[in-house]
Amino acid sequence: HKRPALIIADILMPLVDGYELVRRMHEDPELSAIPVIFYTAMYHEREARALAQQYGVRSIVTKPGTPDSILTAVGRALEAGGEPATSADHKGSGRDRVQAITSTSAPKVGVFAAGEQRLAAIVEFAQAINAEHDPEALLSKVCAAARDVAFAQHAVIGLLDDQQAATIALFSSGLDSKAVESLRPPDLKGSPLAVVVRERRAFCIDQPRDRQPWARQLFGDVATGSLMGVPLATATRAYGWLLLRNKLGADGFSNSDLAVVTALAMQAAIGYENARLIEDSRRQAAALRDAQDRTHFAMAAAHMGVWEIDLMTNVVTWSETLAPVFGLTPAQAPTTLDSFLRLVHPDDRPSFTEHMRLAVAEQKEFTIEFRGLWPDGSHHWVGGRARVAYDEEGRPARLLGVGMDVHHEKLLERQFHQAQKMEAIGQLAGGIAHDFNNMLTAVLGNANLLLDDLEAESPLRPDLDEIVKAAERAAALTRQLLAFGRKQVMQPIAVDLNAIVRDLTQMLRRVIGEHIELASVAAPGLSPVRADPTQIEQVIMNLVVNGRDAMPAGGLLSIETANVTLDESYAESHISVRPGSYVMLAVSDSGTGIDEPTKRRLFEPFFTTKERGKGTGLGLATVYGIVKQSGGYIWVYSELGHGTTFKVYLPVADEAPQSLAPVEPSARALRGSETILVVEDEPAVRQLTRVLLERAGYRVIPAANAHEAIERFGAAGGEIDLVITDVVMPGASGPALLKYLTERRPNLKVLFMSGY
Ligand SMILES: Nc1ncnc2c1ncn2[C@@H]1O[C@H](COP(=O)(O)OP(=O)(O)OP(=O)(O)O)[C@@H](O)[C@H]1O
Ligand SMILES: [Mg+2]
Known part of the structure; x- marks a missing residue:
């Protein structure tokens, strides 16, 4: 009469069972091509399936199949069209056996199957939310699970914003991709979903009479059929709502559906909350890692690191970046207080431990500078800052500190202080020397006038001679002081340092004596410098004499010249140096070397380590003043027991050097009447x-x-x-x-x- 495209039949039916129906259909040519699906609660599927296949049945869907499984089976059967899956052979011998088994177990199976299915879905769901740590993926799974559990055609979850006022995201199951695309969060206000969220109360609507706008937003024109809404909430917070639509195979959702879905939604909310926490902590961990990376980079760039001393155990922990500050690799970092202290210069250790003690006793933060001992034996200045950290009971537990490489700064600071000190002493000495000079000029001049007036045999002559000699010695000293104070009369010309050294060599040989070898290395093509040649001679002389004095048992003294460029990096580590082209004059000896305290005072006037009468301590002061007055620099490099090198740098002059022919004093008797x-x-x-x-x-x-x-x-x-x-x-x-x-x-x- 009206031929169906597909027949879905139960197997167990009164009078004519599924198999019998199919057999009879096959007898009728009109009906034999119609595909058949068995929809059954039978659980021993394998036999049933084999039998069904014999009968040409398309597939068996187990009751209560999920909506998807039913629709998939229907779709497949319809697509395949009229041809039976296999040629029907009804004389199957297993049929009777299956029927027998089925008829005895069917009542039980029918009751249990639905519950079992639901149970399976819940177990599967529980596993899924435990395994899923992506909050959004989890919500999609919840949709699918809720649909399976409640036999609903559609499921939608709305996710709320933090104020729980508006829906900000939707997740769904059972909607085709087009419908999903057009999903719009419904306005909560005025919809039952608002009650769900606000009061955490579920609702069921069997047949909404009019299609409500909020439901239409979600389901479009199919917004009819039963609806169930439950809160997606934990005990403390609502995250959203879950809406199920259209109970399959019944007019509406049952109370047990509601109970199960409500429980499931609560479980889901807890799962969602956990997933978010996990996600948050992952994000925090990543942020922490980033922050650590940045800190590490910053500390490494600043040449600093962090240390920690456990005050109970004296166990020491260093950050990776601290090791290079002590010339170590991170693996070589100390792990105990003792091994840490061994890296501190012995002279600085007492102060270090005292600061630590005070920090703990008086709860004071402290700042300290000490020398770190490097594996190569050198020491490098470290700036430290530390404070005590307390345990929960407020007892000092650890000492937290930072260490920073301040070597470079320290050296510059030293140089700066040194330069300042020299400047101040220079001013003072220069001022005094100037006055002395005037007085000595008068003393010497008048004494000489008196000598001129005295008879050759006058008994006063020896006394006057003594006055003149003493005044001359004083004048010589004064000149040195003037030189140091950069107040010497200076007649700078462009000179060739090689020529000056060459002319001086013979005299220097005599000064240093036989036991010292003199070598000079003159750079070819040496640039000229602008200086007073007499002053430069003084410089060389003073340096050479000092070298000699440092080698009482003999040795090697060398004088070297070179064209050099002092670049930015040199200027950076040597205070007040202007980068540019210089001529270097180096005087080296293989003598005693200079210790640190002496080095610090080397250029001070009257600083000498020589015994009384041997040295005035004005040699290097004079050198210093002359070099400074000539716009140059002087540095000393020395190693105890190995010798010393003084390097003088003078700026290159852009004029040709002048010859050094000395000015002969006029022989003509100076008389006149002008x-x-x-x-x-x-x-x-x-x-x-x-x-x-x-x-x-x-x-x-x-x-x-x-x-x-x-x-x-x-x-x-x-x-x-x-x-x-x-x-x-x-x-x-x-x-x-x-x-x-x-x-x-x-x-x-x-x-x-x-x-x-
Ligand atoms: N080449 C050197 N090796 C070792 N020590 C040196 C050297 N040059 C200078 N010194 C030290 O520096 C001190 C100061 O030197 P400076 O030339 O200023 O004075 P002096 O040599 O002691 O006396 P003066 O030069 O006035 O006779 C010296 O006493 C010595 O201790
Ligand atoms: Mg000297």
Whole structure:
């Protein structure tokens, strides 16, 4: 009458069972092509399946099959079309046996099967949520499980925002991909889902009379049929809602459906919460790792690390980045306090332990600088900072510290202090020397004048000679002090250091004696420097004499020159160095070497380790002053017992070197009758100059300063043949005076006279 496309039949039926139905269908040509599916609660499937196949049945779906399994079987059977799976052979001998078994066990099986299926689904679900740590994947699994457990056609889960006010994500099962795409979170307000979330109360609607907008948003036009909504919540927090639609095979969801799904949803919420916690802690662990990476990088870049001392056990823990600060690999890091302390310079150890003791006793944070001992025997400065960490009971438990490589900074700081100290001493010494110089000029000058006046046989002569000798010694000292204070009169020209060394060699050989070998290594093509050749001779001389004194038993003394470039990196480790081209002069000896305390005071005036009368301690001070005055640098490298090298760097001059022909003193007797204006602020020097000149026949007009000089010049007019003037004077200076005077008399002869 109306031929079906597919027949789904139970096996166990009164009067005519499934097999009989199929057999009879096959007898009717009209019906024989219609595919048949058995839908049965039979559990001994294998025999049943074999039998069914004999009868040409498409498939067997076990009751209560999941919606998916039923729909899949239907789809397959329809796709396959009219041809039976196999040619029907109804005379199967097993049929009767199966029927017999089936008929006896069917009542029990029918009852249990549904429960068993549900149980299986719940167990499977429980396993799934335990294994699933991705919160979103977990919610998708919950959808599928809830559908299976309750026999619903569709399941949707809505995930709430943190305020539990709006649905922010949906998960579903049983909806085709198109429907999933059009899923829109329903407005909670006014929908039963709001009650579900707010009051944690489930609801069941058997047949919604009108299609409610919220349900339509979810299911579109099929939003009819039964609905069940349950909260997805733990005891403390609601995460969302679970909605099931359309109970298959019944008009609505039963109370037991509701109970099971509610329990499942609660279980799911706990699973979801756990998954989120796990995800959170994973994220935190990753963030922690990132932070550790960053800290490690920062500490390594800053050459610092962290240490920890357990105050109970004295066990020491170092961060990986601390080891390089002590020249070690992380594997070599100390593990006990004793081995840690062995890495601290013995001189610094007492202070280190005392600081530790105080930190624990007085709960003070401390800062300390100490020398770390490197495996190669060198020491490197480490800056440390530490504080006590307490246990839960507030007792000191650990000492936490950071260590930082401050070697470079420390050296620069030292150099800086040294330079500052030298500057201050230089100012002082220079100032004193300047005054002394003036006085000594007067003493020497007047003594010499007296000597000139004395009879050759005068008994006063020996005493005067002594005065002159002592004054000359004092003047020599004063000159050295002036040099150190950079107040020596300097006549810099472009010179070739090689030429100076060459000219000095013979004299140096005599000075150092037979027991010391002298070697000089002159760099070819050495650049010229701008310096006062006499001063440079002084430098070489002082360095060589020091080298000699350091080698009482003989040795090797070498003088070396070279063109060098001091680059940025050199400038970085040597305070106040300007990068550029320099000429280096190195004086090395194989003598005693210089210890650390001596090294620190080396250039100080009057610092000497030599016995009284042997050294004045002005040698290196003079060298220092001259080098500085010439715009250069001096550094010392020394190893105890191995010798010392002093390196002097002078900036390269961009002029050709001048020859060093000495200026011969004039042999002509100095006599004259011209008029000379003498400008000098120091009365003793002015007076001496006046007497000297007048004795030589000159007429002298004295002036105490530039102001007076201008007055005298105006009054004496054209009589003045020469002006002798001091350079540095209170009021206008010598050069300023020169400018004024030569504007009035362009061809005026002027001589500068200066102690600087
Ligand atoms: N090449 C060197 N080797 C070892 N020690 C040195 C060397 N050069 C200098 N010193 C030390 O530095 C100190 C100061 O040297 P400096 O030249 O300033 O004075 P001095 O040599 O003692 O006396 P002066 O040079 O005035 O006669 C010396 O006493 C010595 O201890
Ligand atoms: Mg000396």
